[in-house]
Amino acid sequence: TNGGVVLTIDRKIQQAAQAGADKYLKSGSVIVMDIRNGDILACVSEPEFSPLNVKAALNMSESPFVNKAFSAYNLGSVFKIAVSCAALESGISNGYKYTCSGVVDVSGRDFHCHKLEGHGLEDMSLAFANSCNPYFITIGLKTGADKLLEVSKKFGLGRQTVFAPGISTDSGSLPTSDELKAPAAAANFSMGEGNLMVTPVQVACMVSAVANGGLLPTPRLVKGIYDGNKMVTDYPGAVPDRVISTEIAEQVKSFMIRTVNEGTGLPAKPTYGGAGGKTATAETGWLKDGKTINHAWFAGFYPADSPRYAIVVMCENGSAGGTDAGPIFKYIADALAPTCGYPAVDQSDSSTDNK
Numbered sequence: 001t002n003g004g005v006v007l008t009i010d011r012k013i014q015q016a017a018q019a020g021a022d023k024y025l026k027s028g029s030v031i032v033m034d035i036r037n038g039d040i041l042a043c044v045s046e047p048e049f050s051p052l053n054v055k056a057a058l059n060m061s062e063s064p065f066v067n068k069a070f071s072a073y074n075l076g077s078v079f080k081i082a083v084s085c086a087a088l089e090s091g092i093s094n095g096y097k098y099t100c101s102g103v104v105d106v107s108g109r110d111f112h113c114h115k116l117e118g119h120g121l122e123d124m125s126l127a128f129a130n131s132c133n134p135y136f137i138t139i140g141l142k143t144g145a146d147k148l149l150e151v152s153k154k155f156g157l158g159r160q161t162v163f164a165p166g167i168s169t170d171s172g173s174l175p176t177s178d179e180l181k182a183p184a185a186a187a188n189f190s191m192g193e194g195n196l197m198v199t200p201v202q203v204a205c206m207v208s209a210v211a212n213g214g215l216l217p218t219p220r221l222v223k224g225i226y227d228g229n230k231m232v233t234d235y236p237g238a239v240p241d242r243v244i245s246t247e248i249a250e251q252v253k254s255f256m257i258r259t260v261n262e263g264t265g266l267p268a269k270p271t272y273g274g275a276g277g278k279t280a281t282a283e284t285g286w287l288k289d290g291k292t293i294n295h296a297w298f299a300g301f302y303p304a305d306s307p308r309y310a311i312v313v314m315c316e317n318g319s320a321g322g323t324d325a326g327p328i329f330k331y332i333a334d335a336l337a338p339t340c341g342y343p344a345v346d347q348s349d350s351s352t353d354n355k
Contacts, residue, residue: 070170073197
């Protein structure tokens with residue numbers, strides 16, 4: 001056998017992730033991670049290109065040569081996972097009530113909810129499932145920007161991942177403490193907007209920490225170098241770090257399950273086993289042909305009980321996280337069902353293809 005690089009990629013899971021992306025995703029990425037050890041089991045970047053026809057790919061507008069799973073993007077409401085953890089850690093109860101009227105005033109600037117008439121009275125769990133911006137701005141400001149930054153850094157946001165020499169991700173970026181002294185900037189940060197850029201790999205780690213009782217894994221893509229007979233260079237997995245308490249992880253995990261069962265994540269609900277997740281439609285500030293460009297995310301874990309996988313889907317130029325990214329999550333989770341003891345799901349129907 002010839003030598004080479006040995007990856008953590010699982011062939012069947014990679015094929016499932018690729019099939020889901022091929023079916024629904026025009027431009028974006030998918031990551032599937034083992035929540036226990038951070039091993040990347042699937043990594044997809046769309047659109048693909050053929051090494052046999054590089055010229056055709058050079059003319060594509062969606063940057064096929066960029067590995068989007070390792071690139072940094074605006075995150076939006078998936079950041080409410082970190083805001084919830086920070087708020088709970090700072091002593092705000094998940095029972096904290098707030099009435100969303102559709103808008104909240106912060107130092108004279110109006111921040112609107114995606115539900116223009118408002119969500120009414122909510123606690124943290126319901127506001128999370130509804131992805132309510134005024135609620136999260138309110139608890140974000142109560143928690144304080146420095147605490148939000150502290151928890152973000154604990155989750156590894158703003159930190160580059162180096163898998164092996166020459167193979168690494170973007171670091172992304174976090175706003176500075178000084179930038180967040182402006183209440184409007186802190187409000188923006190509380191809903192995942194502003195000077196916040198993250199990679200799908202970082203998001204998969206954050207989801208893994210919540211799904212795995214507060215233990216943050218170190219992502220791993222390369223197991224080692226094989227010379228044909230033995231591994232000559234090992235890249236062993238790291239022991240996960242405790243970044244939040246088990247109690248807080250369990251609370252936020254329950255918010256994520258509610259989101260899939262009855263909230264904005266309903267399109268991601270698998271056929272068997274349930275799941276937890278968070279949607280986002282992240283503003284980029286870019287315009288294309290006079291239209292605003294947003295990125296749609298779904299980041300979650302599967303199955304709901306005893307989770308094993310973190311699955312993160314990012315759709316460039318999407319309209320809504322649930323409707324754009326949710327079906328890709330569902331497709332991959334359904335493909336993984338037998339590995340978790342559930343019946344196989346027939347995915348042969350192609351009538352829903354909307355790529």
